[in-house]
Amino acid sequence: xxxxxxxxxxxxxxxxxxxxxxxxxxxxxxxxxxxxxxxxxxxxxxxxxxxxxxxxxxxxxxxxxxxxxxxxxxxxxxxxxxxxxxxxxxxxxxxxxxxxxxxxxxxxxxxxxxxxxxxxxxxxxxxxxxxxxxxxxxxxxxxxxxxxxxxxxxxxxxxxxxxxxxxxxxxxxxxxxxxxxxxxxxxxxxxxxxxxxxxxxxxxxxxxxxxxxxxxxxxxxxxxxxxxxxxxxxxxxxxxxxxxxxxxxxxxxxxxxxxxxxxxxxxxxxxxxxxxxxxxxxxxxxxxxxxxxxxxxxxxxxxxxxxxxxxxxxxxxxxxxxxxxxxxxxxxxxxxxxxxxxxxxxxxxxxxxxxxxxxxxxxxxxxxxxxxxxxxxxxxx
Numbered sequence: 001x002x003x004x005x006x007x008x009x010x011x012x013x014x015x016x017x018x019x020x021x022x023x024x025x026x027x028x029x030x031x032x033x034x035x036x037x038x039x040x041x042x043x044x045x046x047x048x049x050x051x052x053x054x055x056x057x058x059x060x061x062x063x064x065x066x067x068x069x070x071x072x073x074x075x076x077x078x079x080x081x082x083x084x085x086x087x088x089x090x091x092x093x094x095x096x097x098x099x100x101x102x103x104x105x106x107x108x109x110x111x112x113x114x115x116x117x118x119x120x121x122x123x124x125x126x127x128x129x130x131x132x133x134x135x136x137x138x139x140x141x142x143x144x145x146x147x148x149x150x151x152x153x154x155x156x157x158x159x160x161x162x163x164x165x166x167x168x169x170x171x172x173x174x175x176x177x178x179x180x181x182x183x184x185x186x187x188x189x190x191x192x193x194x195x196x197x198x199x200x201x202x203x204x205x206x207x208x209x210x211x212x213x214x215x216x217x218x219x220x221x222x223x224x225x226x227x228x229x230x231x232x233x234x235x236x237x238x239x240x241x242x243x244x245x246x247x248x249x250x251x252x253x254x255x256x257x258x259x260x261x262x263x264x265x266x267x268x269x270x271x272x273x274x275x276x277x278x279x280x281x282x283x284x285x286x287x288x289x290x291x292x293x294x295x296x297x298x299x300x301x302x303x304x305x306x307x308x309x310x311x312x313x314x315x316x317x318x319x320x321x322x323x324x325x326x327x328x329x330x331x332x333x334x335x336x337x338x339x340x341x342x343x344x345x346x347x348x349x350x351x352x353x354x355x356x357x358x359x360x361x362x363x364x365x366x367x368x369x370x371x372x373x374x375x376x377x378x379x380x381x
Contacts, residue, residue: 032307032314032327034342034364034376042073042082042371043095054107054124054154055202055251055268055301058367060352061110061119064138069354072098072121073367074108081108081123085138090357090375092365098123099142101130106150111158111167113143114186122169124154129171133186143186149173152201152221153250159205161214162235170216176200177218179235194229194237198222206254206263208240208280215284217265219249226252226265230284241285247272251350255304255313258334266328266336268299268317275299275317275326279334290335292328297321305353305362306330308380316364316376318348325351325364325376344374 057074064070068086073095075082079102082095098121107124113131114120121132121140127150131143151172161168161179169180169188177200179191198220208215213231220227226245229237245252246269254263257277265286267276275295279288298321307314312332319326325344328336345368356363361378368374 031310031380032329032339033379033381034325034327034340035379037342037344037374037376038090039345039372039374040084040092041094042084042367042373043097054350056155056157056350057106057108057301058350058352058365058373059108059110059121060354060365063119063134065118065136068358069356070138071352071365071367071373072108072110073373074105074123076106077103078105079103080105081121081132083138083140084373086356088356088358090363090377092373092375096139098132098140099130101125101128101132101142101145107154107156107172109156109158109169113158113167113169113182115166115184120158120186122156122158124148124150124156124171126150129156129169129180129188131186131188144188146180146188146190148178151175152199155203157203157205159214161231163213163233168235170203170205172200172203174199177203177216177237181235192236194218194239196220196227196239201249202252204252204254204265206265208254208263209282209284210262215263217252217254219245219252219267221248224249226267226278226286228280228284228286240283241281243278243286243289245269245276245278246274246291249276250299251301253302253304253315255315257313257330257332257336259312259332264334266302266304266315268302270299273297273299275302275315275328275336275338277334277336288334292336292338295328295338296324296326296341299326300348301350303351303353303364307353307362307378309361316351316353318344318351318366320347320349323348323368325366342376344368344376345372346370348374
């Protein structure tokens with residue numbers, strides 16, 4: 001993942017951090033609360049990149065069928081993604097390598113590609129997309145490999161984009177997103193591309209109008225905009241409207257933050273140290289922009305969930321420079337408020353949200369740069 005720590009001098013970061021610390025003051029406590037981190041080893045080969053140059057380098061699913069959420073993380077300097085099975089108490093067993101797909105793997109996605117009810121994986125590297133088929137016990141066999149070219153970052157997502165009941169794949173390309181149609185047996189065939197006049201840095205899927213099709217939003221790193229594509233129902237997408245995000249946005253996530261039944265978009269603006277919430281207009285564009293300034297040092301990725309069970313979406317964002325998880329409480333009206341921070345592993349990358357300790361509350365796990373994954377237990381009252 002591209003981060004300020006990899007692009008900006010230590011002196012500049014120190015100055016920026018001091019300015020932002022003075023602007024922020026002390027973080028105030030909110031209704032959402034997490035216990036101190038509990039860290040487990042990943043068993044990977046994660047360097048200073050952490051899981052990798054991707055807005056989604058870590059995913060969660062029950063990979064071994066025991067009813068407990070597990071974690072899979074890309075491993076940029078390793079030979080393939082690493083799976084850490086959950087123990088049910090928020091800790092994880094040491095990770096195992098899924099398969100040898102070569103170095104440079106920064107992005108991973110989870111979903112059932114062959115229709116057997118077990119979550120498979122897809123991984124993107126510099127010039128390939130590879131499928132990894134779940135054997136049912138948390139181990140994987142290497143499937144097929146397809147040539148591609150990464151964009152400003154790497155990203156893959158598994159979902160049914162054409163409504164045929166089979167899971168498809170979306171992958172990042174330099175100027176947009178490539179559709180790959182799933183054949184239902186774990187193999188893929190190349191489909192159309194959805195392109196932007198710029199460099200694609202992150203994408204998210206959601207429902208940005210009311211036609212029932214899967215839609216797409218792509219962050220344009222050149223224009224510093226999030227641009228919406230509405231789904232045509234056949235795996236292709238038509239570009240619609242857009243709105244300005246922050247400076248060098250690393251991640252965008254879809255979610256209904258104002259309760260109108262249409263997804264909005266929240267962003268992690270890495271170089272402006274801000275978070276932006278774009279309210280959808282229901283027609284493939286945005287009607288309102290709400291920005292939280294000084295929201296974290298080096299925002300990289302966001303997980304969206306209702307952490308305090310009030311029926312409103314909240315968010316947790318990794319801050320790679322300060323090694324914090326920043327918490328935002330949703331107000332239910334298309335705005336969020338920064339309500340806390342939690343220490344996590346060094347240089348955290350992409351957080352995932354699930355009930356890892358089976359207490360009925362949505363927790364957070366995040367992998368970082370020192371071969372570790374941190375668990376934050378949700379203790380919200």
